[in-house]
Amino acid sequence: MPQSLNWTNLDNEAVATAKALAADAVEKAGSGHPGTAISLAGAAYLLFQRLMVHDPADPAWPGRDRFVLSAGHTSIMLYTQLYLAGYDVSLDDLKALRTAGSITPGHPELGVTPGVEMSTGPLGQGLSSAVGMAMAARRERFLFDPAAADADNAADAAAAPPSPDGLFDHTIWVVAGEGDLEEGITSEASSLAGTQRLGNLVVLFDQNKISIEGDTDVAFTEDVIGRYEAYGWHTQTVDWTAGGRYREDYEALYKALAAAKAETSRPSIVRLQSIIGWPSPTKQNTSSIHGAKLGAPEVAGLKRALGLDPDKTFNVPEEVLAVTRQARDRGAKAHIAWRAKFEQWRLANPERAELWDRLAAGALPPNIEDALPTFAAGTALATRAASGKVLTALGQALPELWGGSADLAGSNNTTMAGATSFLPDQPDGRTIHFGVREHAMAAIMNGIALHGPTLPYGGTFLVFSDYMRGAVRLTALMGLPVTYVWTHDSIGVGEDGPTHQPVEHLATLRALPGLDVIRPADAGEVAFAWRHLLARRRPAALILSRQNLPVLDRLGEGFGAARDLCGGAYVLADSPLPKIDVILLATGSEVALALEARALLKAEGVGARVVSAPCLEWFAEQTAEYREDVLPGRVKARVSVEAGIAMPWRQWVGDAGRCVSVEDYGQSASAGVLFAQHGFTAERVAAAARESIAAAGAGTAGAA
Numbered sequence: 001m002p003q004s005l006n007w008t009n010l011d012n013e014a015v016a017t018a019k020a021l022a023a024d025a026v027e028k029a030g031s032g033h034p035g036t037a038i039s040l041a042g043a044a045y046l047l048f049q050r051l052m053v054h055d056p057a058d059p060a061w062p063g064r065d066r067f068v069l070s071a072g073h074t075s076i077m078l079y080t081q082l083y084l085a086g087y088d089v090s091l092d093d094l095k096a097l098r099t100a101g102s103i104t105p106g107h108p109e110l111g112v113t114p115g116v117e118m119s120t121g122p123l124g125q126g127l128s129s130a131v132g133m134a135m136a137a138r139r140e141r142f143l144f145d146p147a148a149a150d151a152d153n154a155a156d157a158a159a160a161p162p163s164p165d166g167l168f169d170h171t172i173w174v175v176a177g178e179g180d181l182e183e184g185i186t187s188e189a190s191s192l193a194g195t196q197r198l199g200n201l202v203v204l205f206d207q208n209k210i211s212i213e214g215d216t217d218v219a220f221t222e223d224v225i226g227r228y229e230a231y232g233w234h235t236q237t238v239d240w241t242a243g244g245r246y247r248e249d250y251e252a253l254y255k256a257l258a259a260a261k262a263e264t265s266r267p268s269i270v271r272l273q274s275i276i277g278w279p280s281p282t283k284q285n286t287s288s289i290h291g292a293k294l295g296a297p298e299v300a301g302l303k304r305a306l307g308l309d310p311d312k313t314f315n316v317p318e319e320v321l322a323v324t325r326q327a328r329d330r331g332a333k334a335h336i337a338w339r340a341k342f343e344q345w346r347l348a349n350p351e352r353a354e355l356w357d358r359l360a361a362g363a364l365p366p367n368i369e370d371a372l373p374t375f376a377a378g379t380a381l382a383t384r385a386a387s388g389k390v391l392t393a394l395g396q397a398l399p400e401l402w403g404g405s406a407d408l409a410g411s412n413n414t415t416m417a418g419a420t421s422f423l424p425d426q427p428d429g430r431t432i433h434f435g436v437r438e439h440a441m442a443a444i445m446n447g448i449a450l451h452g453p454t455l456p457y458g459g460t461f462l463v464f465s466d467y468m469r470g471a472v473r474l475t476a477l478m479g480l481p482v483t484y485v486w487t488h489d490s491i492g493v494g495e496d497g498p499t500h501q502p503v504e505h506l507a508t509l510r511a512l513p514g515l516d517v518i519r520p521a522d523a524g525e526v527a528f529a530w531r532h533l534l535a536r537r538r539p540a541a542l543i544l545s546r547q548n549l550p551v552l553d554r555l556g557e558g559f560g561a562a563r564d565l566c567g568g569a570y571v572l573a574d575s576p577l578p579k580i581d582v583i584l585l586a587t588g589s590e591v592a593l594a595l596e597a598r599a600l601l602k603a604e605g606v607g608a609r610v611v612s613a614p615c616l617e618w619f620a621e622q623t624a625e626y627r628e629d630v631l632p633g634r635v636k637a638r639v640s641v642e643a644g645i646a647m648p649w650r651q652w653v654g655d656a657g658r659c660v661s662v663e664d665y666g667q668s669a670s671a672g673v674l675f676a677q678h679g680f681t682a683e684r685v686a687a688a689a690r691e692s693i694a695a696a697g698a699g700t701a702g703a704a
Contacts (some may be wrong), residue, residue, distance in 0.1 A: 004251075005050065005250060005251050005254045005255075006467040007250055008466060010319060010320065011045070011049075011250075011323070013317065013319070013320050014045060014049075014084065014320045014323055014324055015041050015042040015045050015135040015248075016295075016306040016307065016308055017084075017219070017308075017315070017316055017317065017320050017443065018041035018042075018044070018045060018077075018080045018081065018084065019037075019041045019302070019306060020120050020302070020303055020306060020308055020315070021075045021076075021080045021083075021154060021314065021316070022034050022037035022038050022077060022080055023038060023280075023294055023299045023302055023303075024042065024299065024314050025076050025079075025080075025094045025095065025097040025314075026076060026097065026293045026294070026315045027293045027294060027295075027296070027299055027313075028095055028097070028313075029097045029098040029099065029293070030293060031098060031106075031292070031293065032076060032097060032098055032106065032291075032292075032293065033073040033074050033075075033076070033290060033291050034076065034277070034289060034292075034294060035074075035198065035208075035210070035276040035280075035283075035289035035290045035291075036073075036074040036077065036177060036206060036208070036276060037074045037076045037077035037080070038276075038277050038280065038289075038292070038302070039206075039208060039252060039274045039275060039276050039277055039278050039284075040074070040077055040175065040206055040272075040274065041077060041080070042248050042250055042253075043175070043204060043206070043253060043272060044077050044078070044080075044081045044175070044704055045081065046250060046254055046257065046286070046468065047067065047081075047175075047204075047257070048067075048081040048082075048084070048085050048327060049085070049171055049324065049326075050254060051067045051173075051254070051257055052064075052067060052171075052173060052262065053171075053331075053334055054067070054085075054115075054171060054327075054331055055328075055331030055332060055334065055335040056082075056086040056087040056088075056115070056239070056327055056331055057086070057328060057331065057332060057335075058331075058335060059087065059114045059115045061335055061338075062452075063166070063167065063170065063334075063335070063338040063342075064170060065170045065171045065172070065173060066117050066130070066133050066170070066171075066172045066173065066177075066451065067115075067117060067173045067174075068117055068118060068120065068126045068129065068130045068133070068172070068173070068174045068175075069108055069116075069120055069126060069175050070120055070123070070125070070126025070127040070130070070174050070175060070176040070177075070180045071120075071123070071126075071167040071175055071176055071177040071180060071206070072107040072108050072119075072120030072122075072123075072126060073106075073107060073121065074110050074177075075097075075105070075106065075107050076094070076097055077175075078108060078115075078116070079093065079094060079097070079104045079113065080094065081350070082113065082114065082115040082116075084316075084320075084321070084324035084325075084327075085324060085325070085327035085328070086116045086325045086327055086328035087575070088114040089103065089104070089113060089114060089115070091314055091316065094314065095314060096347040099639065104187065104571065106121075106627065107119070107120060107121030108120050108121070110450075110478045117133075117450060118446070118447075118450050119474060119477055119478050122470050122474070123179040123180045123183050123679065124179075124180050124182075124183030124184070124185040124443075125185065125443055125446075125470065125471060125474055126174065126176070126180070126185045127174050127176045127180050127186050127189065127190070127203060127284040128185045128186055128188070128439075128440050128443035128444060128447070128471070129191035129443045129444065129446045129447035129450060129474075130172050130174045130198075130203075130447055130472075131189040131190070131192060131193045131198065131201065131217075131440070131443075131444050131447060132443065132444035132445060132446060132447020132448040132449075132450070132451070133172045133201075133447040133448070133450060133451040134172045134193065134196075134200050134201040134267070134447075135196060135432070135444065135447070135448060136199040136447065136448040136451035136452070136454055136456075137168070137169075137170060137172065137196065137200055137420070137451060138196075138198070138200070138427055139402065139422070139427070139448075139454055140168055140205075140451070140452075140453065140454065141168040141169065141427070142427040142428055143355070143400075143454075144167070144168055144345075144349075144352050144355075144356060144661050145167065146348075146349060146352075147342065147654045151659070152305050159613065161475070163325050166341075167338065167341055167342055167345055168339070169199055169200070169321065170200065171201075171202055171261055172200055172201045172202070173202050173204070174201070174202065174203040174204065174208070175203075175204050175206065176203055176205050176454045177202070177205070177206050177208070177468075178206075178207060178209070178211065178216050178220055179211065180206070181205065181224055182219070182220055184439070185439045185440055185443060185470070185471070187227075188435075188437035188439060188440030188445060189437070189440040189444060190228065190231050190267075190669055191231050191437070192434065192435060192437060192440060192444070193231070193233070193267045193434075194228075194231035194232030194233055194266065194267060194376045194422070195232065195435075196422075196424055197232065197265055197266050197267070197424040197659055198266070198267045198326065199263060199264035199265050199266055199267065199268075200264070201258040201267040201268070202257065202261055202267070202268045202269075202270070203267070203268065203269040203270070204257065204269075204270050204272060205224065205269055205270065205271045205272065206272050206274055206552060207224070207271050207272065207274070208271050208273075208274045208275060208276040208285075210285065210286065210287055210289075210290055211287065211290070212287055212290055212291060212543070213287065214287050219688045224271065225237060225269070225271055226502075228269045232266055233266055233267050233268060233269050234260065234263045234266050234267065234268040234269070235268070235269055235270075235271070236256045236259065236268070236269075236270045236271070237270075237271045237273065238252050238253045238270060238271070238272050238273070239273040239400050240272065240273060240274050240275070241274070241275060242273075242412070243274050246275055246278060246658045248278075249528045251268075252286045253272060256270045257270055259383070274291065275279065276289060277289035277294075279302065279305040279306065280294060280298055280301065280302045280305070281298065281301035281302065281304075281305060282298060282301070283298055290450060294676035296461070317365075320337070322508075328340070330632065335375075335497075353437065355399065355400075356453070356605075359400055359452070359453035360453060362537050364398070364534060364535055365397055365398070365704065368394075368397060368398075368531060368534075369531060370395055370398040371393050372390065372393060372394075372527040372528070372530075373389050373390060373393045373397060373527060373529060373564055374378065374524075374527075375522070375523035375524055375527070375551045376551060377551050377552060377553035377554070377555070378550070378553060379550075379552065380548040380549060380550050380551065381523045381546050381549065382544070382545050382546060382547055382549065383520050383522065383523065383525075383526050383544040383549060383588070384411070384412060384413045384485075384488075384544040384545060385413055385523075386518075386522075386523035386526040386527070386544075387413055387414075387485060387487075387526050387530070387542060387544055388413025388414070388415070388417075389523075390412065390526055390527050390530045391413070391415075391416050391457075391530070391635075392416045392417040392418075394530060394534075395419065395430065397556060398455070398534070400453060400455050401430075401454070401455050401457070401534075402422065402430040402431075402432065402453045402454060402455075402456065402457075402484070403430075403431075403432055403445070403456050403457035403458050403459075403485075404422075404432035404433055404434055404458060404459070405433075405434065405458060405459040405460060406434045406435065406436055406437060406438045406441050406458070406459070406460040406464070407433070407434070407435055407436045407487075408461065408487075409431070409433075409459070411461070411487060411488070411505060411546075412459030412461075412485055412487045413459075413487070414431075414457065414458070414485055414541040415431050416431070416458040419431045421433060421696075432444075432456075432458070434458060435536045438464050438465075438467040438468045439467050439468050439470065439471055439580050440458050440471075441458045441460070441468070441700060442458065442468040442470075442471030442472050442475065442482075442484070443471040443474075444456075444458075445457070445458050445471075445475070445482045446474055446475055446478070446480055446482060447607055448472060448482075449475075449480040449481050449482050450478070450480065455481055455483070455534065456483070456484055457482070457483040457484070458482075458483075458484065458485065458593070459484070459485035459486065459487060460486065460487075461486065461487060461488040461493075461500060461502075461507075462486035462487065462488055462489045462502040462505050462543060463488070463493075463499070463500050463501065463502040463505060463526070464504075465484070465486055465505055465541075466505070467581060468484075470511065472484065472515065472539075473512060475515070475539045476513060476514035476539045477514065478516040479514060479538060479667070480539055480541055481534075481536075481537040481538060481539070482540075483533060483534075483540050483541075483542065484540070484542065485542050485544065486505075486541055486542065486543050487544040487545070487546060488500065488502075488545075488546045489502060489506075489519065489543045489544055489545055489546070489588060489589075489643075490502065490545070490588070490589065490643035490662075491503070491643055491662060491666035491671070491674040491675065492545060492546055492547045492589060492643065492671040492674070493546055493666075493671070493674065494546075494547075494668075494669065494670050494671040494674065495668050495670060496668070497666070497667060497668035498665040498666045498667060498668075500570055501665065501666040501674075502644065503644055503645060503662050503663075503664070503665060503666070504644065504645050504647075505613075505644065506519070506543065506642070506644040506645075506648065507644060507645050507647040507648050509541055510616060510617070510648045513541055514532065514538070515539045515540070515541060515617070516536070516538055516539065516540045516615055516617045516618060517541045517543060517615060517616070517617075518533065518540060518541065518542050518543065518614050518615045519543040519544075519588040519615075519642075520542070520543075520544070520550045520565070520588065520614050521548050521549070521552065521587065521588060521589075521591035521612045521614065522550065522551050522562075522591070523549075523551050523591075524551060524552065524554070524562030525562050525565050525612070525614055526544070527562065528562050528563045528565055528566065529542060529565060529614060529615075529652070530542075532565070532566045532618075541613065542693045543588065545588060545589050546671075547589065547671050549588075549589050549592060550592050550693060552572070552591070552592070552595075554572075556573070558571070558573055558574035558575075558576070559573050559574075560572050560573075560612070562616055565612065565614045566618065567618065567619060567622055567626060567630070568613065568614070568615040568616060568617065568618025568619030568620070568621065568622060569585070569611050569612065569614070569615075569616070569618075569619040569630055569631070570611065570612060570630060571610075571611055571613040571630055572591065572595075572611060573598060573609070573610040573611060574593060574609050574610075575607035575608055575609045576598070576607065577602065577605070577606075577607035578607070579607045580604065580607050580608075580609050580632070580635050581601075581606045581607045581608065581635075581637060581640045581689075581693055582601070582607075582608050582609075582635070582637040582638065582639060582689040582692055582693055583608070583609045583610075583631060583635050583637070583639070584597060584598060584608050584610045584611065584639050584641060584685065584689065585611045585631075585638060585640045585641070585649070585652060585653070586607065586610065586611070586612065586636075586640070586641040586642060587613050587614055587641075587642050588614075588642070588643070588652045589643065590641040590642055590643060590680065591610070591612050591641075593639070593641060593680060593681070593685055594610045594641050594681035594683055594685060595610055596639075596685075597682045597683075597685035597686045597689065598610050599682075600601040600682055600683070600686045601686050601689055604686075606689065606690070606693070608689060609635075611630055613652075616652070631652070636654060636655075636656045636657075636692075636696035637657075637689065637692040637693040637696040638652070638653040638654060638656070638657040638658075638690050638692060639653065639657065639658045639660060639685060639688045639692055640652065640653050640657065640658075640659045640660065640661070641660045641680070641685055642659075642660075642661060643661075643662055643678070643680060644661060644662055644677070645661055645662060645663055646659035646661035646663065649661070655690075655695075656692055656695040656696035657690070657692055658688040658691050658692045658695075659688075660679055660680065660684060660685055660688050662678050666678075
């Protein structure tokens with residue numbers, strides 16, 4: 001990296017053009033966030049034109065640096081730089097900002113705009129996910145860089161300098177604002193980043209002291225740099241406001257960012273003290289420029305201050321584009337050089353190359369089912385414990401699988417037996433210690449999945465999924481292969497009381513489009529649930545029990561195999577009589593209860609089919625024929641049995657159906673007492689079946 005910036009008048013003209021484009025785009029859209037895009041245009045230009053390693057012709061190039069716009073509201077800043085640098089973003093795309101069907105939406109969205117690394121908008125998520133990207137980059141290097149992976153010990157691997165070919169060394173760049181730093185999730189994630197000494201992470205923190213409600217002093221007066229020093233970060237400040245005369249000192253910012261990139265033993269944050277909207281004549285340094293268009297007179301005044309023609313809109317001089325499009329040439333050269341070294345690496349490291357190819361294809365090894373453990377029928381095992389055994393077994397076959405817990409590994413069973421901790425001096429570790437940081441854990445897993453090629457999982461108690469909701473929603477929105485391991489799944493938590501007993505959580509998680517919520521009935525279902533969710537490469541949540549559950553005997557006539565759970569719902573045990581009078585649908589710990597009720601009903605001459613429904617999302621994907629085969633429409637009598645609220649089951653049980661559910665909070669008592677108090681007994685399920693049969697026969701709706 002050059003020691004001097006070599007800034008020219010054409011660079012000044014390019015920055016002025018970017019500022020004007022941001023103002024024009026928001027003006028045309030009629031809404032948006034122009035202020036930060038205007039004041040940070042030069043900083044973004046520095047990143048894309050001087051500091052970042054990237055190839056506009058191939059935004060997915062594995063050797064690239066990653067750029068995360070955590071301050072996603074200023075998306076036009078990013079879109080403008082993508083256009084100027086030569087990504088597949090046109091001037092017409094800038095003109096279509098925030099309009100239906102455009103590739104320039106109001107906030108950056110993964111898979112919509114070339115060059116966008118993640119969907120940002122909810123403040124704090126971008127910076128927190130970038131921590132995961134930095135962790136994934138370290139893990140990737142250990143897996144594939146011979147200098148690190150073949151070191152005599154983990155400490156030597158950690159100390160190994162960046163590989164000479166640079167194949168697996170890149171920087172994660174983040175632009176964040178005060179809103180990001182106010183969100184609690186960034187405190188969680190940044191604290192862990194300091195502990196992990198993530199020297200490949202650089203944050204540019206724009207401190208302009210303006211928020212929607214005015215000067216940030218009304219709510220945010222802390223010493224951010226002092227906080228990050230306490231986290232163990234490398235900190236710097238560049239003050240463009242110093243001396244009473246505002247000056248965009250690109251040389252000073254460049255040197256600070258270059259120094260941050262060169263700091264490899266700890267993460268770096270560069271505070272940039274700026275004036276929002278500068279040099280807008282009357283709205284700079286006000287909240288009015290943060291989240292609204294400037295208005296035609298103010299846009300004209302901005303352009304005059306920049307030395308531009310106020311009567312021209314979306315004007316990009318040819319000489320400016322000629323300079324900025326050199327980013328394509330630089331990117332192509334860097335990519336070609338990387339590719340040549342990569343091919344040499346492939347020849348020298350055939351086993352690692354084979355792993356690289358498999359992970360790039362998103363494939364599992366052949367015969368992966370052979371790695372799954374088996375569980376003896378008639379024994380009892382909590383599904384959380386079964387999951388731990390499955391993870392340990394899969395870990396032997398899947399080096400890409402790694403994860404941990406929010407300080408509950410012993411309870412969540414998220415540690416693979418024999419795995420070491422992932423720490424700065426142990427890059428070979430596969431157990432991530434997230435600490436008591438549920439929200440950051442979810443965002444960090446998003447970052448790991450976004451970076452690729454490894455697969456993350458993370459655990460805590462199901463009731464604490466509430467703490468994670470913002471990041472989990474982004475997992476589902478982006479369709480990332482992240483696995484949530486949520487244990488202690490019901491009032492079966494027992495004496496810990498209602499604060500720890502999830503009631504509405506299954507329903508609220510199922511309400512998230514794109515999240516597969518899987519609640520296995522026994523250890524056998526756990527094994528195949530892991531196998532199937534890893535193959536699907538989609539957002540998934542495993543909902544697991546604290547209490548022991550019987551390992552079901554599936555050898556009887558009419559019993560389904562555990563692998564049948566791939567259909568989402570399947571006939572676990574068909575009616576023992578020639579007829580089906582009622583269908584009992586259950587998940588998790590309640591499946592065994594449904595089987596007991598089936599036996600009671602048989603003694604009364606009532607034929608009950610038991611359907612295990614571990615994943616309603618998978619079931620909804622099946623063909624109409626499959627669903628009809630499992631839940632024949634002619635059988636109107638149906639009972640759902642699940643230790644949560646009944647809401648998700650209404651569509652499946654129908655008007656004549658009954659729901660054995662939990663519609664209030666639990667209490668501090670043993671699991672057995674609580675289940676009995678809430679009607680989770682075979683007798684109550686059988687009674688609900690009789691009620692549903694009666695309602696179906698009468699053709700009337702019945703109360704749940």
